[in-house]
Amino acid sequence: MKSEIRIAGIGGQGLVSASVVLAEALGVVRDFQVVQTQFYASNITGGASCGDVVVADENITFPWVLEPDLLIALAQDAVDGHGAKMRPGTTVIADDIMVTNLSLFGEDVTVHWAPLTRTADEVGSRRCANIVALGALSQLTGLLDLAQVSKAVASRAPGKPETNRRAVEAGYALQLTPAEGRAA
Amino acid sequence: MTRQLLFGNHAFCEGAIAAGVRFYAGYPITPATEIAEFMSRRMFEVDGTYIQMEDELASLNAVMGASVTGVKSVTASAGPGMALIQNELGQAVVAEIPAVVINVGRAGPGIGNATRSGQMEVMQARYGPNGECPAVAISPATVEEAFWLTIKAVNLSETLRTVVIVLAEGLLGLQRAVVDLPDYSTIEQTERPRPTMPPSEYSGAYIANELTDVPPVADFGTGYKTILNTVGIQPRGGGDGSTQGGRLENQDFTIRRLHEKILSRKDEVIMTERHQTEDAEVVYIAFGTQAQSAYLAMQQARAKSVKAGMLRLITIWPFPEDAVRECCAKARLVVVPEMNLGQVRMLVVNALADTEAKVVGVNHVDSTYILPEEILAKTEEFLP
Numbered sequence: 001m002k003s004e005i006r007i008a009g010i011g012g013q014g015l016v017s018a019s020v021v022l023a024e025a026l027g028v029v030r031d032f033q034v035v036q037t038q039f040y041a042s043n044i045t046g047g048a049s050c051g052d053v054v055v056a057d058e059n060i061t062f063p064w065v066l067e068p069d070l071l072i073a074l075a076q077d078a079v080d081g082h083g084a085k086m087r088p089g090t091t092v093i094a095d096d097i098m099v100t101n102l103s104l105f106g107e108d109v110t111v112h113w114a115p116l117t118r119t120a121d122e123v124g125s126r127r128c129a130n131i132v133a134l135g136a137l138s139q140l141t142g143l144l145d146l147a148q149v150s151k152a153v154a155s156r157a158p159g160k161p162e163t164n165r166r167a168v169e170a171g172y173a174l175q176l177t178p179a180e181g182r183a184a
Numbered sequence: 185m186t187r188q189l190l191f192g193n194h195a196f197c198e199g200a201i202a203a204g205v206r207f208y209a210g211y212p213i214t215p216a217t218e219i220a221e222f223m224s225r226r227m228f229e230v231d232g233t234y235i236q237m238e239d240e241l242a243s244l245n246a247v248m249g250a251s252v253t254g255v256k257s258v259t260a261s262a263g264p265g266m267a268l269i270q271n272e273l274g275q276a277v278v279a280e281i282p283a284v285v286i287n288v289g290r291a292g293p294g295i296g297n298a299t300r301s302g303q304m305e306v307m308q309a310r311y312g313p314n315g316e317c318p319a320v321a322i323s324p325a326t327v328e329e330a331f332w333l334t335i336k337a338v339n340l341s342e343t344l345r346t347v348v349i350v351l352a353e354g355l356l357g358l359q360r361a362v363v364d365l366p367d368y369s370t371i372e373q374t375e376r377p378r379p380t381m382p383p384s385e386y387s388g389a390y391i392a393n394e395l396t397d398v399p400p401v402a403d404f405g406t407g408y409k410t411i412l413n414t415v416g417i418q419p420r421g422g423g424d425g426s427t428q429g430g431r432l433e434n435q436d437f438t439i440r441r442l443h444e445k446i447l448s449r450k451d452e453v454i455m456t457e458r459h460q461t462e463d464a465e466v467v468y469i470a471f472g473t474q475a476q477s478a479y480l481a482m483q484q485a486r487a488k489s490v491k492a493g494m495l496r497l498i499t500i501w502p503f504p505e506d507a508v509r510e511c512c513a514k515a516r517l518v519v520v521p522e523m524n525l526g527q528v529r530m531l532v533v534n535a536l537a538d539t540e541a542k543v544v545g546v547n548h549v550d551s552t553y554i555l556p557e558e559i560l561a562k563t564e565e566f567l568p
Contacts, residue, residue, distance in 0.1 A: 027361075035361045066555070
């Protein structure tokens, strides 16, 4: 098993932090090999940014995400920047208010609209949309159960533990269904 | 063993601590900032000392000051910070003060591009300081290796009484990977040679008779009269200028000795990793994180029945020219992928000057990593 996961959006959305939590969950809570890398612009907020995780059940020779199997798109910039790299058969979780145009994805890419930001608002802080996304990713892929992802959230994102706990649970409870069509 | 998700920049710190480092002075600079930040906590946890200095020059000066008391000491920097410290770096080398400098490479000249990565200080590591200054530089490829090679760097700096540069990259410093960290009490630590005679018979820290000598040095504050020669290569030896100091043609002898004490210990200093080079007609030579692309390219070339091999340079300085020659003995084509415009390629060309091998590069200066496909395309373009 080898998977390349990219959590992308704009600086300030906690994308790198989310990828670190995910790497902790997969590599330490579970027993996979993982490498986490990141890209961000020098501005603190705004600008394209992403956190990447390569996970495998054997030694990872190449640590960089080239063609993600799974893309979490928390902003339209993520789709614009990475959409073309998605191969047939790969999966996208797209935030249903921050992403508006899916036309870059081929019909053979499975796109799930997900109310990540809206769920974070309901939980009480838009800033935890990244944690909602981790819950949704865990449930969708089956790579992590709720206890495993929650444990990593608690150890790697210890600020506001109650908000983050509710965010990951709400994300895990989201029922994602593939989006029809590619027009915005 | 402790399994943890370890940050590249923290791996350097943990390696340093495992090797016995108890002094850190630094000035934060992207992409090395987390080293200073993490050390500011870790040094206190291990009863060490952390000082945030006013700039990079002061940092390496503080490191020298700490090291002469016998405390293993480290600083880290990047880009323009590495440019600034070249004077101090040469001074530590000529005064033979053990120190480790970690360079987490960014891209571009001057201030460059802080958040982007590069391998652009290969030549700086060797030729940055003035005055034919020797270099020891080693380059880790993974987070786990960042830990182990920092230990190696500290140990080499002690046994050789010189500065060892950990030549890393932003791509590595800002990467996290799962690493099993050992119990630090099991880590082998080496110490600089110290005098065994009583203080009254000690004639200073530069008493050498052979070019290969690493003279014993007493720690400041231990009752020995030790002057670490800030003037560098002026006559050294017995304080009275007698032949006590051995050789008196000091400039020639000392400059040659500074190099020879390293070169005569190649077995200890030079590390490489070879894959399928025995029959290789195409050899990929790479270092740091880009070696991973070269390794994949080698596997993909072999799958296409190209006799490809791969040499990873772990030690960059002294340059492993013997390993290059051995691995390229049957090579018709050598491809050097690196995140600069051909600094290692130049060294490979030099090492293979007497052979027929064609040496070409795959060069990125946009901070994106080199893809195996690019190395293969270059192979197909040039394979005779």
